[in-house]
Amino acid sequence: MKPSVQAQSDTAQSGFMAWRQHHRSVAIESLVRLAKHPLSSFVTMLVLAIAITLPSSLNLVVRNLSHLLGPDSSTLQMSLYLSANVSASEAQKLASQLQGWPEINQAVYVSPSEAKQAFEQREGFEGLIDSLPTNPLPGLITLSVKSATLSAEQADKIESKALQLDGVASVKMDLQWFQRISAIVVLLNQLAAGLAILLATGVMLVVGNTIKLAIDSRREEIIVIKLIGATNAFIRRPFLYLGLWLGLGAALLAVLLSKISECALTYAVSSVIDAYGANITLLTLGLNDGLLLLACGASLGLAGAWLAANHHIRSLEPQ
Amino acid sequence: MIAFEQVTKCYTSGQEALSDVSFSIKTGEMAFVTGHSGAGKSTLLKLMMLIERPTKGHILINDVTVDGFSHRQIPLLRRKFGIVHQNHQLLSDRSVFDNVALPLIIAGFAPRDVGRRVRGALDKVNLLGKEKQLPEMLSGGEQQRVGIARAVVNKPPFLIADEPTGNLDPELSAQIMQIFKDFNNVGVTVLVATHDLALLARMPHRSLTLREGKLIGSGLPSSSMHHSPAQPHDEHQPSVQVDI
Ligand SMILES: Nc1ncnc2c1ncn2[C@@H]1O[C@H](COP(=O)(O)OP(=O)(O)OP(=O)(O)O)[C@@H](O)[C@H]1O
Ligand SMILES: [Mg+2]
Numbered sequence: 001m002k003p004s005v006q007a008q009s010d011t012a013q014s015g016f017m018a019w020r021q022h023h024r025s026v027a028i029e030s031l032v033r034l035a036k037h038p039l040s041s042f043v044t045m046l047v048l049a050i051a052i053t054l055p056s057s058l059n060l061v062v063r064n065l066s067h068l069l070g071p072d073s074s075t076l077q078m079s080l081y082l083s084a085n086v087s088a089s090e091a092q093k094l095a096s097q098l099q100g101w102p103e104i105n106q107a108v109y110v111s112p113s114e115a116k117q118a119f120e121q122r123e124g125f126e127g128l129i130d131s132l133p134t135n136p137l138p139g140l141i142t143l144s145v146k147s148a149t150l151s152a153e154q155a156d157k158i159e160s161k162a163l164q165l166d167g168v169a170s171v172k173m174d175l176q177w178f179q180r181i182s183a184i185v186v187l188l189n190q191l192a193a194g195l196a197i198l199l200a201t202g203v204m205l206v207v208g209n210t211i212k213l214a215i216d217s218r219r220e221e222i223i224v225i226k227l228i229g230a231t232n233a234f235i236r237r238p239f240l241y242l243g244l245w246l247g248l249g250a251a252l253l254a255v256l257l258s259k260i261s262e263c264a265l266t267y268a269v270s271s272v273i274d275a276y277g278a279n280i281t282l283l284t285l286g287l288n289d290g291l292l293l294l295a296c297g298a299s300l301g302l303a304g305a306w307l308a309a310n311h312h313i314r315s316l317e318p319q
Numbered sequence: 320m321i322a323f324e325q326v327t328k329c330y331t332s333g334q335e336a337l338s339d340v341s342f343s344i345k346t347g348e349m350a351f352v353t354g355h356s357g358a359g360k361s362t363l364l365k366l367m368m369l370i371e372r373p374t375k376g377h378i379l380i381n382d383v384t385v386d387g388f389s390h391r392q393i394p395l396l397r398r399k400f401g402i403v404h405q406n407h408q409l410l411s412d413r414s415v416f417d418n419v420a421l422p423l424i425i426a427g428f429a430p431r432d433v434g435r436r437v438r439g440a441l442d443k444v445n446l447l448g449k450e451k452q453l454p455e456m457l458s459g460g461e462q463q464r465v466g467i468a469r470a471v472v473n474k475p476p477f478l479i480a481d482e483p484t485g486n487l488d489p490e491l492s493a494q495i496m497q498i499f500k501d502f503n504n505v506g507v508t509v510l511v512a513t514h515d516l517a518l519l520a521r522m523p524h525r526s527l528t529l530r531e532g533k534l535i536g537s538g539l540p541s542s543s544m545h546h547s548p549a550q551p552h553d554e555h556q557p558s559v560q561v562d563i
Pocket of ligand 2: 362
């Protein structure tokens, strides 16, 4: 009993080893075939790389945009105007209550006299309020809102919540700038996604066409090995590796392209940033992004190859 | 065992290549398929390999009806057959060794077994010294022998040849036939399509004779040949079940 079990597991193991060995030799062979036509392989990969670089760069631009307008820039300011009968201590209490809200970065109470001071500092208004019998300016609380994750509806919600507080007479919100920017960010994100889908399809089609040509050039061979009992999976294998290498190579090139344009862009932007003396760092393509690009390239290449190989190999039958 | 049961094959062009053909070939038998050009010899062999499917009737290989096989089942069926073609169908960009190794690679043999078996097969056809050459560097007869080595390298139970001697001179043809007989002697079922009647006349084997798609004879060559007398080896032949 034992020896036969042993023998069986031996053949299973050697079967697996043979399978692995075959994969390795097919993978290398596909690579060698690519290297035999370096120029056309490179051109194909470059086309694919450009198609991969476009949406990924756009995505990086969008991420930079929302990063630059993110939490630090606190572009969203709200002013809560208080009723005249609210005392300074009540107003302070209100401010610290608002400070406790999760959406609020900072709530600062500005007393009527401080407001008056600020007002009078403006050019042309000096002494204007002093000429009035009483200070007409109400006390106010200025809020800065954590805007990075804020949508227009959420801003509206904060506004109505604040209006329900005792002592708040009105709320003024400087939303327009914020809304415009977030609309642009959303739009660009959608554009990047649409472009990504479009160009991913393009990548698969280009890979598919390359695979089709490769299959055509090995027609005879495919028919012969079909005749001696090769399965479609066996015949497909070298072409899948071809697609994989094309996709991976293209993604590597895409990372390279992105890095080059990034350097150029950082150089151009840094002079602008220096001129304004602003302390801004640009987001660049990180390791994770690079790996993601490689994974995308590889799977798109593989998918394109699979679709094309499946279709074209099935139609090749011995006569 | 290979059996045809009332097989009819109409090509999509409307050409009826085989009509109502029935026969059976026993395991271990060697037989020929003969007939004029266009009689349906190649069609008959193609049906066995499921390169074509019968329009009517059934085909049994080792008692299994194969004509309804799916695309997934076909490769495994084809591995049971060693096939030799008239134009040998070798891959011109691979060495003799790699060509002969193909069936083993396809079947997933371990590399060390591949080398051993390929050399064994090349030895049987006397081509051991040429394993590194490309097919086009060989003579027609040598190429044909490489084709035979490839057909038998994975020790298939059936060996099928379509005009294997079509391009060869009589001496080479006889050599090739001798190789087939050797395989038959070790138990391989051999079926050869040929219209080389002179060759057939010298072979004491049954031949299935086709005319315009119909099976008109399936006895020893003498019964359908005009020259040679009845073969004296009759009693050595396995008794064959034939239904026409
Ligand atoms: N793929 C095909 N489509 C249509 N008709 C075909 C096809 N293959 C063969 N035929 C026809 O079927 C008939 C039988 O052809 P087959 O190739 O079986 O003959 P054969 O006996 O092998 O002839 P040969 O000795 O010339 O090789 C012929 O009339 C041929 O024209
Ligand atoms: Mg023929």
